[in-house]
Amino acid sequence: MVSGAVQMVVDSKSKVETTMEVIRQRIAGRSLLPGGKLPSIRGFAQTLGVSPSTVVDAYERLVAEGLIHARRGSGFFVANQSVPLSLAEIGPKLDREIDPFWISRQSLEAGDAMLKPGCGWLPPSWLPEEPLRKALRALSRAEAPVLGDYGSPLGSPGLRQLLSQRLAGRAIECAPDQIILTESGTQAIDLLCRFLLEPGDTVMVDDPCYFNFQALLRAHRAKMVGVPMTPAGPDIDAMEQMLEAHRPRLYITNAGIHNPTGAMLSPVVAHRLLKLAEQFGLTIIEDDIFADFEHSPAPRLAAFDGLDRVVSIGSFSKTLSASARSGYITARPQWIENLIDLKIATSFGGGRLNAELVLSVLSDGGYRRHMERLRARLAQAMTQVAERLQAIGIAPWLYPQAGMFLWCQLPEGLDAADVARAALAKNIVLAPGNAFSVSQAARGFLRFNVSQSLDDRVFEVLGGQIQG
Amino acid sequence: MVSGAVQMVVDSKSKVETTMEVIRQRIAGRSLLPGGKLPSIRGFAQTLGVSPSTVVDAYERLVAEGLIHARRGSGFFVANQSVPLSLAEIGPKLDREIDPFWISRQSLEAGDAMLKPGCGWLPPSWLPEEPLRKALRALSRAEAPVLGDYGSPLGSPGLRQLLSQRLAGRAIECAPDQIILTESGTQAIDLLCRFLLEPGDTVMVDDPCYFNFQALLRAHRAKMVGVPMTPAGPDIDAMEQMLEAHRPRLYITNAGIHNPTGAMLSPVVAHRLLKLAEQFGLTIIEDDIFADFEHSPAPRLAAFDGLDRVVSIGSFSKTLSASARSGYITARPQWIENLIDLKIATSFGGGRLNAELVLSVLSDGGYRRHMERLRARLAQAMTQVAERLQAIGIAPWLYPQAGMFLWCQLPEGLDAADVARAALAKNIVLAPGNAFSVSQAARGFLRFNVSQSLDDRVFEVLGGQIQG
Numbered sequence: 005m006v007s008g009a010v011q012m013v014v015d016s017k018s019k020v021e022t023t024m025e026v027i028r029q030r031i032a033g034r035s036l037l038p039g040g041k042l043p044s045i046r047g048f049a050q051t052l053g054v055s056p057s058t059v060v061d062a063y064e065r066l067v068a069e070g071l072i073h074a075r076r077g078s079g080f081f082v083a084n085q086s087v088p089l090s091l092a093e094i095g096p097k098l099d100r101e102i103d104p105f106w107i108s109r110q111s112l113e114a115g116d117a118m119l120k121p122g123c124g125w126l127p128p129s130w131l132p133e134e135p136l137r138k139a140l141r142a143l144s145r146a147e148a149p150v151l152g153d154y155g156s157p158l159g160s161p162g163l164r165q166l167l168s169q170r171l172a173g174r175a176i177e178c179a180p181d182q183i184i185l186t187e188s189g190t191q192a193i194d195l196l197c198r199f200l201l202e203p204g205d206t207v208m209v210d211d212p213c214y215f216n217f218q219a220l221l222r223a224h225r226a227k228m229v230g231v232p233m234t235p236a237g238p239d240i241d242a243m244e245q246m247l248e249a250h251r252p253r254l255y256i257t258n259a260g261i262h263n264p265t266g267a268m269l270s271p272v273v274a275h276r277l278l279k280l281a282e283q284f285g286l287t288i289i290e291d292d293i294f295a296d297f298e299h300s301p302a303p304r305l306a307a308f309d310g311l312d313r314v315v316s317i318g319s320f321s322k323t324l325s326a327s328a329r330s331g332y333i334t335a336r337p338q339w340i341e342n343l344i345d346l347k348i349a350t351s352f353g354g355g356r357l358n359a360e361l362v363l364s365v366l367s368d369g370g371y372r373r374h375m376e377r378l379r380a381r382l383a384q385a386m387t388q389v390a391e392r393l394q395a396i397g398i399a400p401w402l403y404p405q406a407g408m409f410l411w412c413q414l415p416e417g418l419d420a421a422d423v424a425r426a427a428l429a430k431n432i433v434l435a436p437g438n439a440f441s442v443s444q445a446a447r448g449f450l451r452f453n454v455s456q457s458l459d460d461r462v463f464e465v466l467g468g469q470i471q472g
Numbered sequence: 473m474v475s476g477a478v479q480m481v482v483d484s485k486s487k488v489e490t491t492m493e494v495i496r497q498r499i500a501g502r503s504l505l506p507g508g509k510l511p512s513i514r515g516f517a518q519t520l521g522v523s524p525s526t527v528v529d530a531y532e533r534l535v536a537e538g539l540i541h542a543r544r545g546s547g548f549f550v551a552n553q554s555v556p557l558s559l560a561e562i563g564p565k566l567d568r569e570i571d572p573f574w575i576s577r578q579s580l581e582a583g584d585a586m587l588k589p590g591c592g593w594l595p596p597s598w599l600p601e602e603p604l605r606k607a608l609r610a611l612s613r614a615e616a617p618v619l620g621d622y623g624s625p626l627g628s629p630g631l632r633q634l635l636s637q638r639l640a641g642r643a644i645e646c647a648p649d650q651i652i653l654t655e656s657g658t659q660a661i662d663l664l665c666r667f668l669l670e671p672g673d674t675v676m677v678d679d680p681c682y683f684n685f686q687a688l689l690r691a692h693r694a695k696m697v698g699v700p701m702t703p704a705g706p707d708i709d710a711m712e713q714m715l716e717a718h719r720p721r722l723y724i725t726n727a728g729i730h731n732p733t734g735a736m737l738s739p740v741v742a743h744r745l746l747k748l749a750e751q752f753g754l755t756i757i758e759d760d761i762f763a764d765f766e767h768s769p770a771p772r773l774a775a776f777d778g779l780d781r782v783v784s785i786g787s788f789s790k791t792l793s794a795s796a797r798s799g800y801i802t803a804r805p806q807w808i809e810n811l812i813d814l815k816i817a818t819s820f821g822g823g824r825l826n827a828e829l830v831l832s833v834l835s836d837g838g839y840r841r842h843m844e845r846l847r848a849r850l851a852q853a854m855t856q857v858a859e860r861l862q863a864i865g866i867a868p869w870l871y872p873q874a875g876m877f878l879w880c881q882l883p884e885g886l887d888a889a890d891v892a893r894a895a896l897a898k899n900i901v902l903a904p905g906n907a908f909s910v911s912q913a914a915r916g917f918l919r920f921n922v923s924q925s926l927d928d929r930v931f932e933v934l935g936g937q938i939q940g
Contacts, residue, residue, distance in 0.1 A: 030753050035719055035721060035752065035753040035754075036753040037668075037753070037755060037781075039804065039806050039807075040753060040755075040780075040781060041750060041780060041781065043750060043751050043753075044750065047747075047750070047751055048751075051751060108816045108820070109625055109812070109813075109816065112622055112623075112624055112625050112816070112821055113624055113625060125621075125622065128616040128617045128619065128620035128621045129616055131616070131619070131620035133616055133619060133620065136619045136620065137612045137613070137619070138612075140608055140609075140611050140612035140619075141608075141609065141612045143608050144605045144606075144608035144609045144612065145605070148596040148597055148599070148601050149596045149795075150795060151596065151599070151601060151604045151605070151608075151793060151795055151796075152596035152599035152601065152604065152793045152794060152795055153593075153596045153794055153795060154580055154593065154789075154794040154795070155580075155795065156580055156581055157577055157580050157581060187655050187659075187819065187822065187823075188819055188820060188822055190818065190819050190820045190822075191655075191818070191819050191822075194818045194819065198691065200505075203671065216816070216817065216820065219813075219816065219817035220817050220818060222817065223666065223814060223817045223818055251503055253503060279515075282509060282511055282512070282515070283511055283515060283516075283519060284503065285498050285503035285504040285505070285508060285511075286503070287505060287508075312508075312509055313505075313508060313509065321622075321820075325619060325620045325825070326620060326621055326622040326821060326824075327617075327618060327619055327620055327621060327622070327623065327824040327825040327828075328619075328824075328825040328826075329821070329822050329823065329825075336507065338507050339507070344577070345577075345687075346691060348576045348577065348580070348684070348687065349684065349687035349688050349690065349691045350658065350659070350662045350688060350691055351655065351656055351658050351659050351662070352576070352656060352658040352684065352789075353580055353794060353797075354655065354656055354658075354659075354797050355655075355797065356794075356795040356796075357793070357795040357796040357797075357826065357829075358796075358825065358826070360795075361825075
C-alpha cells in the first residue's frame with residue numbers, strides 16, 4: 005500500500021506522461037505538423053481535464069527530448085526534424101552535389117554570371133526567337149476565347165492534329181484523340197505516374213537516366229531499379245534479370261537520343277525489349293522530347309508496339325521555349341479517358357495560350373529552317389567540345405549521333421562530385437554522373453551540354469582541376 | 473490410389489489452375505493492366521514449362537470468368553472492369569449528372585451552341601481583353617530569356633513582389649519569398665495536397681464546396697468530411713464535433729466569397745475557427761481566387777493566423793484569363809523550401825511566360841478600371857438573375873455581397889439532377905447541388921453563374937420544367 009503523498013506523485017507523473025503521449029501521437033499521426041504550434045497550455049489543460057502545470061511539465065519534457073521547442077512569447081512548436089513530404093529525405097542520403105534536386109535548382113537559380121555546362125537546356129539565344137515573337141504578335145490579335153477561356157479537356161484540336169502528323173513521321177500511328185495536351189513533359193509523366201503507380205511500386209529506369217525521373221519517382225514514393233545502358237539501348241540481359249527479380253510495374257526511358265549518354269536504341273534491342281515487356285506485363289513510358297534534334301529518327305518503342313503497352317510523351321521546352329511550356333501524352337484511347345479526369349482534377353483546363361503559341365510556331369516555316377540551323381550548330385558544338393574535353397583528359401563514353409549531351413569519363417581516380425563542388429566555387433554548374441545513377445555507379449562521369457560549354461573558362465577551370 | 477489416367481487429368485487440371493492463378497496474380501498485382509495484352513500462348517507456355525494447350529485452357533476459362541477477353545487475330549487482353557486509377561470509381565457511385573467530373577467536362581467541352589449557367593467562370597467577353605492584347609504585344613518585344621528560358625524555381629520576382637503588396641491589402645503580411653508561383657490555383661492545391669497528405673488521410677471541406685476540391689481529393693485518395701455552411705462561414709459547432717470525431721489533417725475552404733453559396737466569413741467565425749484549428753492541429757488551405765470580385769475584402773483566415781497554420785492560394789483564371797493560367801501559394805517560409813523541390817520534381821520550371829503576362833496585365837491601369845466595371849456588371853447581373861429565378865419559383869439561399877454565384881433552392885420536391893438532365897437535352901449545362909455536397913444533402917439546389925445566365929432561354933427552359 006502506498007501513502008497518499010506517493011500516490012499523488014504517481015498520479016501526477018502519469019498525467020504528465022499521458023499528456024506527453026497525446027502530443028507524441030498527434031505528431032506521429034501528423035495532426036501536429038513539424039513547425040506547427042502546440043495547443044495553448046490553458047486550452048490544452050482544459051481539453052484533457054488536467055491542470056495547466058501538468059501541461060507545462062509535459063511540454064518541458066518534450067522540449068528536453070527535442071520533439072518540440074519553445075519560442076519566447078509565442079508558445080511551443082513541433083521541432084523540424086522531419087517534414088510531411090521532404091523529397092530530399094526520401095531515398096538514400098546523397099551529397100548535395102549529386103542530389104538531383106540540387107542540380108536542377110542550381111541550374112534554375114543560376115544568374116547570368118554563371119556558366120552552366122551541367123544544365124539540360126539550350127541558351128535562349130539558340131531558340132527560335134523570331135518565330136516566337138511573331139507568334140506572340142499573332143496571338144495578340146486572336147479571338148477572345150483563345151485569350152481568356154479554358155481550352156477543351158484534350159487541348160487545342162489544331163495542335164493535336166499537327167502532332168498526330170508529326171508522330172506519323174516517326175512511324176507512331178495515332179489519331180488526334182489519342183493525344184492529350186499537358187502543361188509540360190514533366191507534367192505528362194507525372195500524370196501517368198498518378199495513373200499507373202501506387203506508392204511502393206517498383207519502377208525501372210536507365211542507369212544512368214535523366215535525374216528528374218528519380219526526383220519525380222521519389223515524389224510518387226516509388227522504388228527504383230536501374231538497368232545499365234549500352235550504346236544501343238538498355239542492356240537486355242540485365243533487364244531480363246531485373247524483371248525476374250523485381251517485377252517492376254513501369255519502365256521510363258528516353259526515345260531517340262538518350263539523356264545523359266546520347267545512346268540510340270537499335271531495332272534489335274527495341275524488339276527484344278518489347279518481347280520482355282509483354283512477357284512481364286511491363287508498361288513503358290517513352291519520353292520523346294528530343295525528337296527534333298535527330299538528323300534521322302531512331303526506332304521508337306511506341307512505333308513497334310503500336311501504343312499498346314507503350315505510352316509516348318513529348319514537349320517543346322527543349323526546342324521551342326521553356327518559358328511557354330506545353331507537353332503531351334500519346335496513349336491508347338481507353339487510357340486517354342481516364343487521363344482527362346485526372347488532368348481536370350489536378351490542373352483543370354490549362355495551357356491553352358501556350359498550346360496556341362506552340363501551334364503557331366510549329367506551323368511557321370521559320371521554325372523548320374531554325375531547327376535545320378540548330379542541328380548543324382549542335383553538331384559543330386559537339387565536335388568542338390568533345391575535342392577540347394579530350395585535350396584535357398576527359399573522354400566521351402560515346403560520340404552521339406545528335407542532341408546536346410556528351411557523357412564523359414574523368415581521368416582515373418577523380419570523383420565528379422569533388423570536381424563539381426570545386427567548379428561551383430568558380431561559378432560553373434556541372435552535372436556529376438551519380439546524380440543520374442540509381443546504383444551510384446557513375447562517380448567518374450560528367451554530363452556536358454555542348455551548347456552551354458563553349459566558353460573558354462569551362463576548359464580552363466576543368467583543366468586546372470584535373471592537373472591540380 | 474489413383475490410376476495413371478486419372479492422375480494425368482488431375483495433373484493437367486492443376487497445371488491449368490496454376491496457370492490461371494499466375495495470370496490472376498499478375499492482374500491483381502497490376503503487372504498486367506486492364507486492356508493489357510496477355511503473354512502469347514507459346515511464350516507463356518515456355519515461361520511456365522507447361523504445354524501450349526494448358527495455356528489455351530487457362531485463357532479460355534479466364535475468358536469465361538470475364539477476367540480477360542480474346543480479340544480475333546490479336547490475342548488475349550485483360551478485361552476493362554477496372555483501371556489503375558479511375559477517379560470516377562473512387563468514392564461513392566454518383567449519377568453522372570452530379571458527378572463532379574461530369575460537370576467540369578460538360579462545361580469544358582461545351583460548344584458555342586450551349587448555354588452554361590452551371591459553369592464556374594466568366595464568358596471571355598467579360599475578361600480584360602484589351603489589357604491582355606496589349607500585354608501580348610509587349611511580350612513579343614521581351615528579352616530572349618523571357619521568351620525561351622525556364623523561370624526561377626519560385627517564379628517571376630516582379631509578380632511575387634506585386635502579389636506581396638496586393639496580399640497586404642487583405643491584411644496578409646508576407647515577403648515575396650513566401651510566395652511560390654504555380655501553373656494554376658488547382659495546381660497550387662494539388663502541390664499542397666502532395667506535401668501535406670498521405671493516402672487515407674481525412675480532409676474537411678465545406679458542405680457544399682467547389683466540386684473540384686472533391687475530384688482533387690479523390691485523386692489523392694483522401695477521405696472527405698463536410699462541414700455545413702452558414703451565411704457567415706462554416707458551422708463552428710458542427711466543425712468542432714467533426715474535428716473530435718474524424719481528426720481531419722486538413723481543411724480546404726474558400727477565402728472571401730464562398731463557392732457555391734456566396735457566403736462570407738464573419739470575424740467571429742474566423743476567430744473561433746482558428747482556435748479550433750490550433751486545438752486540433754488542423755492545417756488550412758484558404759483558396760483566395762475570387763478576391764478581385766469583392767467590393768470590400770472579407771476577413772481572411774491567413775490574415776488572422778499570420779500564415780502559421782493557414783496557407784493561402786490564389787490565381788488569375790477567374791478575373792484575368794483561364795487561357796494564360798497562373799497561380800500561387802503563400803505559406804510559411806520553411807514550407808516554401810519543400811514546395812520548391814516538389815514543384816521542380818513534378819513540373820520542373822514552368823509558367824514563366826504566363827506569369828510575365830499576368831504581371832504585365834496587373835501592372836496596367838486598364839486592368840483596375842476593367843475590374844471596377846466588371847464588379848458593377850456582376851452586381852447588376854446578380855440582381856437581374858435573382859429576380860428572374862424568383863419569378864419562376866427558384867429562391868436564392870442568400871443574396872451574395874459579391875461574385876458570380878447564386879446558390880438557389882428549387883421548389884419543394886424537385887431533384888436538381890433531374891432538372892439538369894432535362895436541361896442538358898436542351899443544350900443547357902446546369903450545376904446540380906449534390907455535385908457540391910459531400911453528404912449529398914443538396915439535391916434541391918442549383919448553382920447559377922449569373923454572368924452565364926442572362927439568356928432568356930435559361931429561364932424559359934427552367935420555367936417550363938418547374939411548371940411541367
